[in-house]
Every structure is written in structure tokens, then in C-alpha cells.
Amino acid sequence: MKYLVRLILFSGLFWPLFGNAQSKPLIQPEPAWVTHPPFDYNNTRMDEEAENGYINLELEKQVSIQQQSIYTKTAFRILSESGVQNGSQISVNFDPTYNQLIFHSIKIIRGKETINKLQPAKIKVIQQEEELNMHLYDGSLTAVLFLEDVRKGDIIEYSYTIKGSNPVFKGKFAGVFETGFSVPVYNLYYKLLVPDGRTVQIRNSLTNVTYETKKLASETCYEWKLDQVPAMHEQDHTPTWYDPYPMIMVSEYKNWKEVNDxxxxxxxxxxxxxxxxxxxxxxxxxxxxxxxxxxxxxxxxxxxxxxxxxxxxxxxxxxxxxxxxxxxxxxxxxxxxxxxxxxxxxxxxxxxxxxxxxxxxxxxxxxxxxxxxxxxxxxxxxxxxxxxxxxxxxxxxxxxxxxxxxxxxxxxxxxxxxxxxxLTNIPLQNKGMVSVHEQFDIPDMSGNARLIVKTEYTGSHADDMREQFNSSSKSELKKTFREYYSHYYEKIETDSLRYVDNDTTGKFITYEYYSIQNLWELEQGVNKSFFSPYVINGILKKPKDIKRTMPFAIDYPAKYQEEITINVPEEWTSHESMENISCSAFKMRVQFASSYKKFKLKYEYESLKDHVEPSEADAFFTSYKKADENLGYTLSKANDKASIESLSDSGKRGEPVNYGYVIAIAVVLFGAAVWFTRRRR
Structure with a gap:
């Protein structure tokens, strides 16, 4: 979501203002090159679409390439008590190594009264280091002012200039003016001043807004004006590379060769x-x-x-x-x-x-x-x-x-x-896959069972597992692995966990051993136990927004093989089956087979690309539903012939025999019903 960012988390260290002349904001009048188009703050047409209890009335951004300065003016109206809570603080980020922050005005407009809130002594400068958890430190600062006596109906208006640019760019300009957000904006005004002798490229993305130009004494002025900008609503699960928000791009770089140079x-x-x-x-x-x-x-x-x-x-x-x-x-x-x-x-x-x-x-x-x-x-x-x-x-x-x-x-x-x-296209370089074999040994009908899991990881999957095993204690790993299966079997305990890491092949193999109690669930006199592709369950997902106007992401690359072996204490015969399911986004094969006292469920899943286009969504959902209906199986043991016949007559796979075992397809929803977090595979 793309918001008009105004609020931040107020945590961090207070920066010593006396240590660096640029770390302390200055108070000065607006620069002479700044201009203001007339805006009407009384418009209320889009107030119902506001979020967080306030509505954005005005956003101005004016850039002077010659002055290496960006002027910003913002105004918003408090609509509710929630807006008082969310809109009563002002914060501006800047880098003290090359920026100077200059405040021009901070005021509250209450009816016909204008209240000056530009109080330098109350402006605090904090160092947040927002990427600290990623082991990145950039030294940027945030100037914060907590406004006092803010009331419902107030208009908060403030303006500032950030002067100076990172010297690593050698004074060359490239940037964007955003023309759409996830919240409505009544008025947008952008201005760019380009000195004589310098040229910029301008390109629109997802917008038809045009600019006006004016020739000044030694500069060319570009202006963009928009009003009544509605909120944009992004659908869920869009790919990271998909950006539905319109913008205006501006750059002094003529081509990528100049960036390379x-x-x-x-x-x-x-x-x-x-x-x-x-x-x-x-x-x-x-x-x-x-x-x-x-x-x-x-x-x-x-x-x-x-x-x-x-x-x-x-x-x-x-x-x-x-x-x-x-x-x-x-x-x-x-x-x-x-x-x-x-x-x-x-x-x-x-x-x-x-x-x-x-x-x-x-x-x-x-x-x-x-x-x-x-x-x-x-x-x-x-x-x-x-x-x-x-x-x-x-x-x-x-x-x-x-x-x-x-x-x-x-x-x-x-x-x-x-x-x-x-730019260079980069081919996919990840042949990794996950191969899982889960073996259930069921010695009798007491409810006790043994689960042995062998998982082979290659490629990026092996990288992830090495990191997990190198950064976690064995007890924590055993707990994490147990919790994965405990969502299916409440009374499951980890007996042991080990791994083999092959530096030569890059293959990482884990071995998990579990004891299960109460494997069976009693339903109307029938003991049942459910089996499904526990790993593949968490791979294929369906977005909440079904009527797609935007692409949605799927895991890619993703190649999984999962085989479930169920060893039972008595003989049973059944029919083998196989189902192939595919669409433009994924392909899947489901196989069922049996032999003496043994059932095998085999699943193969592979994603074919990283997203589904809106035009492909219906075919995807059809394939998803088909996969959903063919994934889960139920092992049942009935105590009398009537119960056996009832299971068989309902269209389940298999034939009744004296021992009373049935392997049947169960409706086991994956992705939607299995909501819990799965460990990385």
C-alpha cells in the first residue's frame, strides 16, 4: 500500500544537537523560488474515503535542481477522535551528513483562527535506524514535533525544505512524483525547476497527467496539478514487482549507460x-x-x-x-x-x-x-x-x-x-527442490503410531535449512519441527532429529522421528485418521480477491515431491488411481496405490511462473479447486458391516473386506483451511 507517509514509530535514541550543525533543524522563511496555487480547504466530497481519521487536503512538492532543494507542504483535516490520535505529530526524515532541514511553518487552522505551532524548542531530533534489525545503519535522523491541543475539525498545515543531496550522485537529479495513493488527496501540486543547459527526461507511468512549462530567467519550470485524487485499492497477494500506483518519472540520465558509467x-x-x-x-x-x-x-x-x-x-x-x-x-x-x-x-x-x-x-x-x-x-x-x-x-x-x-x-x-x-535479463538460476517421504507405521488400532520423515533439500531450500540449523539450538529445532505436525496430530512428540549435509552435492537431508498417540478420531462409531500432503499443503495458495483486476503472486520457483507411506496392521486391497492437474501457473500429479498392508500417496507439484495474470485467474481457480478435492485421504476402520457399506456407498475409493479398512478421498482444504505457519521447506 502506498500511503502519504506522515506517521512513524517514535522509538530510538535522541541525537545530540550540538554534535553536528546540520543535525539541528533551522527556522527560515520559504525560499523565493517557491510558488503556491490556490487551494480550497473547504471541500468535503471525499471525506468518507479517508483513513485513520483524517483527510489529506494538500500535498506540494517543489524541486530546485540548481539549489539542490526539495520544498514540501502538507495539509490535512482532522475528522474524528481517531484522527486526533493519528495526526497530532509531525515527523520529517533527513540525513545530517549532507542534508539541512529547514522548517518554514507549522500551524493549526481552527475555523477563522490560525494558531502558530512552529516552536523550535519542542522539536526533537531522534535517530531511529529503521533497518537496525537488518544490520544496516545509515545515520539518518527524524525531526519530531508532538502537537498540543489538537481537536476534531482542525486543519494541520506545515512546510519545510530539505537542502542538499548525496554527493555520491554528483548533483545529477532523478526522482519521481507520485500521483496515486491508497488514501484520497484533494490537491496535488508538483514543480520542477531545471537550470538552463541541463535537460531532463519525463515519463508517465499509469497516468495521463500533463505538465505546463514556463521559461524563467535562467530556468525552465515544469508544473503538474491534480485535484480530487481518489484512493487506490490494491488487491491482495500482488507480486512484489507489480506497482499499480501511478507516477511521474524524471531523470537527467539519458540512458542506462550513463548510470553504468x-x-x-x-x-x-x-x-x-x-x-x-x-x-x-x-x-x-x-x-x-x-x-x-x-x-x-x-x-x-x-x-x-x-x-x-x-x-x-x-x-x-x-x-x-x-x-x-x-x-x-x-x-x-x-x-x-x-x-x-x-x-x-x-x-x-x-x-x-x-x-x-x-x-x-x-x-x-x-x-x-x-x-x-x-x-x-x-x-x-x-x-x-x-x-x-x-x-x-x-x-x-x-x-x-x-x-x-x-x-x-x-x-x-x-x-x-x-x-x-x-539492463541485462538474468535467467533463473535455481534448480532446487524439496523431496519429502513421510512414513506412518500403525501397528494396531490402539491409536499409537510412529512417524518417520526424511526430507531432501537442494538449491535455495538447502541454503535456508543450513541457515536454520546453524542459527537455532537443537531443542528449538525439535520444538519447531514438532509444532509443524502437531497441527494435524495433537498428541505427537519428537523422538529425535538429525541431519546430513553434503558439501559436495549441496544436498541437505533431515531425518525426523515422532511418536503419535490418539491417531484415530471417532466419528459415528467409525475410527478415522486423515492424511494429506503436509508440505505441499502450504505451497499452493488462493488469494482472497477472486475477481482479479491485478496479477497475484505464487511461490516460484517451487518444485516439491511428497510421498506418504501408511503401513497398516491388516491386509487391504484397493484400486490405484492417478490425477493430473495443470494450468498456466502450476502442474500437479496425485497418485494413489496400495500393496500388502501398505498404502502410498504420491504428490508432485511444480510452479511454472511467479504470478497469475487476471485473464488466467479463472483457469487457476478451476485447477486449484480440482487439486483441493484430490489431495486429502482418510483411513477408516468401521466396527460393523453397515458402517463399511455407508462409507463405500458414499463414493469413496476402495472395496469393503472382512478387516474393515477403507482408504477414501476426504475433502481436506489446503491453503485456505490450513492456516497455521509451516516451517521452511
Missing amino acids: WALKLFPFDGKLSRGLQKKIKEITVTNTSTEQRILAALHFVQDDVRYMGIEMGQNSHRPNTPEKIFTQRFGDCKDKSYLLCTMLRAMGVEANPVMINTGFKKTIMQWLPGPASFDHVTVRVLYNGRYYWFDPTISYQRGNIDAISYPNYHCGLVISDTTTA
Whole structure:
């Protein structure tokens, strides 16, 4: 959801205002280059669509490229007591290393009265570090003012300018003006002042809004005006790369080559290495005889021995530290780790380049105007044996040969090289899958049973399990694994848990052993136990919004095999069956077979892409329903012939025999009914 962000979590450390002249906000009149179109604050037509108890009356954003300044003015009306609670604080984020925050006005308009609330002594500056839990520190600050005496019906209006830009961008401008939000806005006004001699590209995304231009003394003025902007409502489960919100893109960069040329200067490869780094590279080269082994050894060192932590203050938001510093301190963020890996591989004679990535919007950036802010991550591309391999140095515990190393489905990226002129499509590099075998040993009808689970993980699934086993205690793991099956069987206990990790193949195997009591549930004189693909159950999901106007995401890549063996104490014969289900998004096979005192349920599931288009939704839901109706099975034991016949006559699979066992299809809803959290597979 895209809100007009005004509220934040007020937690963090208070920043010492005397330590840095830029950390303390200034109070000054509005800049002379700022202009204001007339707005009517009395309009109430969209008030019913407001959220959080207030309605946005005005949003202005005015940018002066020459002054390196962004002016913002905001006004909103408090509609209810909830609005008093949610709208009575003002907060502005800024980076003290290159920004100066200047407040111009803060006021409450109450009827015909205007109350000045610009009180410098009451403005607090806090350091929140919102990405602290991700081991990232950027040093940004937030100026906060808690307004006093706010009442229902008040209009809160404030304006400020943030002066200065990150010097890493060399004064070049690229940005967006958003023209749609998940809340309504009565008036939007955007202005851009471009100095003579400089040109910008302008491109709309999902909007037809036009701009007006005016030639000023030494600048060209671009203006956009919108009114009565309705709220947009995003459907659930949309892919991360899908952005339904309209915007205006502006950039001084003519093409992606210019962005690449800017990035080349951030990642210089001059061949100068410290003695310590040279020693490490020599150690890897001597210990490993083949190029593949050396690539993997360098990758493992950067992934596992250089911890992930980023101090991204000022220019270090985009400029990496030197490889020598990263190697010595043994920590770095994505660009640091990627830079170090490229440096080590190049020293070994392997072609390696940093790759700038957008982990969320992925392929959508191909529709954007070029600009450095299009990216939030850096990875590595390596040329080996005439083929490109893609590595993410921030992923730990990757094992196996070079073809077994997985890489997230980032879609595309900007490869930083001397020849790059455009974004590069990145093929999927993840052959991983999960293969599960669950064996139920039922010795008699007492309700006691034994469950043995063997799960083989490869690719990214194996990476995840290695991380889980390396970061959790054995007791915590046993508890987590038990809770997974306890949603099906209340009285289940973990007997033991072990794993085998094969560094050569990259395969990670877990073995789980459980004891189950009260396996049977008594229903109208019939003992029943339900079985379904416990793992695949959690993979295929259905969105709440069925009438789709937007795509919805599905897990991809996802390839699962699950086999359930049920060993029973008495003989039973039945008919084998197989069902194939498919659509444009996934394919699935369900098989049922039996032999002497044994039943086998076998499931195969594979997703074919990462989303379902609105035009494909009906076919998906049809296949989903078909899969839903063919997943679950019930093992039943009746005490008399009448009960047996009742089960058989209801259309269940199998034939009645003297021992009274029936394997039957049960309606076991997956995804919708199984609401609990499943452990990673």
C-alpha cells in the first residue's frame, strides 16, 4: 500500500544537537523560488474515503535542481477522535551528513483562527535506524514535533525544505512524483525547476497527467496539478514487482549507460591489494587446483566469513568500502561483499562484475527512466567456461558444485562493466527442490503410531535449512519441527532429529522421528485418521480477491515431491488411481496405490511462473479447486458391516473386506483451511 507517509514509530535514541550543525533543524522563511496555487480547504466530497481519521487536503512538492532543494507542504483535516490520535505529530526524515532541514511553518487552522505551532524548542531530533534489525545503519535522523491541543475539525498545515543531496550522485537529479495513493488527496501540486543547459527526461507511468512549462530567467519550470485524487485499492497477494500506483518519472540520465558509467567509478579495480588480502587469495589459489574450486572457495569465504553489516552513512549509501577495509574488518553490506568477491576473483584471473539489482520491483525497472535510485542491492556475475554464473554474496551456507549454487529470481540487473549500455535479463538460476517421504507405521488400532520423515533439500531450500540449523539450538529445532505436525496430530512428540549435509552435492537431508498417540478420531462409531500432503499443503495458495483486476503472486520457483507411506496392521486391497492437474501457473500429479498392508500417496507439484495474470485467474481457480478435492485421504476402520457399506456407498475409493479398512478421498482444504505457519521447506 502506498500511503502519504506522515506517521512513524517514535522509538530510538535522541541525537545530540550540538554534535553536528546540520543535525539541528533551522527556522527560515520559504525560499523565493517557491510558488503556491490556490487551494480550497473547504471541500468535503471525499471525506468518507479517508483513513485513520483524517483527510489529506494538500500535498506540494517543489524541486530546485540548481539549489539542490526539495520544498514540501502538507495539509490535512482532522475528522474524528481517531484522527486526533493519528495526526497530532509531525515527523520529517533527513540525513545530517549532507542534508539541512529547514522548517518554514507549522500551524493549526481552527475555523477563522490560525494558531502558530512552529516552536523550535519542542522539536526533537531522534535517530531511529529503521533497518537496525537488518544490520544496516545509515545515520539518518527524524525531526519530531508532538502537537498540543489538537481537536476534531482542525486543519494541520506545515512546510519545510530539505537542502542538499548525496554527493555520491554528483548533483545529477532523478526522482519521481507520485500521483496515486491508497488514501484520497484533494490537491496535488508538483514543480520542477531545471537550470538552463541541463535537460531532463519525463515519463508517465499509469497516468495521463500533463505538465505546463514556463521559461524563467535562467530556468525552465515544469508544473503538474491534480485535484480530487481518489484512493487506490490494491488487491491482495500482488507480486512484489507489480506497482499499480501511478507516477511521474524524471531523470537527467539519458540512458542506462550513463548510470553504468557513474557506477564504474564506485567500483574501481586498480589491482592494488593489501598483504593480508594477497595472502588470502594465494591461500585459496594454492589449496584449490581448479578454477571452479577457486571460485567457490572465494564465494564461501565472502559469504560465510565476512558477516553482513552495513554502515551506509553519506556516500556509503552507494559507495562501497575498499576491499582491503572489508577484508580487514570482516563485515560489509551487499555492495561491500560483492566488491570484495569481484576483487578476489579478478586477482585469480576470473572475470567478475558487480551487478546492481532491485530486489522488489525486479523486471519492472525496465519500464523506468534510468537512475541510480532504481537499485537497492548488489550481486556478482562471473564468467566461467564460456557461461555466466550469478552469485549473491549476502547468502550464507551455499554448497555444492558451481551449477548447484542458487541465485534469487531478480529478473534483471545492471552489470557494471566497460561495455554495458542497458539492463541485462538474468535467467533463473535455481534448480532446487524439496523431496519429502513421510512414513506412518500403525501397528494396531490402539491409536499409537510412529512417524518417520526424511526430507531432501537442494538449491535455495538447502541454503535456508543450513541457515536454520546453524542459527537455532537443537531443542528449538525439535520444538519447531514438532509444532509443524502437531497441527494435524495433537498428541505427537519428537523422538529425535538429525541431519546430513553434503558439501559436495549441496544436498541437505533431515531425518525426523515422532511418536503419535490418539491417531484415530471417532466419528459415528467409525475410527478415522486423515492424511494429506503436509508440505505441499502450504505451497499452493488462493488469494482472497477472486475477481482479479491485478496479477497475484505464487511461490516460484517451487518444485516439491511428497510421498506418504501408511503401513497398516491388516491386509487391504484397493484400486490405484492417478490425477493430473495443470494450468498456466502450476502442474500437479496425485497418485494413489496400495500393496500388502501398505498404502502410498504420491504428490508432485511444480510452479511454472511467479504470478497469475487476471485473464488466467479463472483457469487457476478451476485447477486449484480440482487439486483441493484430490489431495486429502482418510483411513477408516468401521466396527460393523453397515458402517463399511455407508462409507463405500458414499463414493469413496476402495472395496469393503472382512478387516474393515477403507482408504477414501476426504475433502481436506489446503491453503485456505490450513492456516497455521509451516516451517521452511
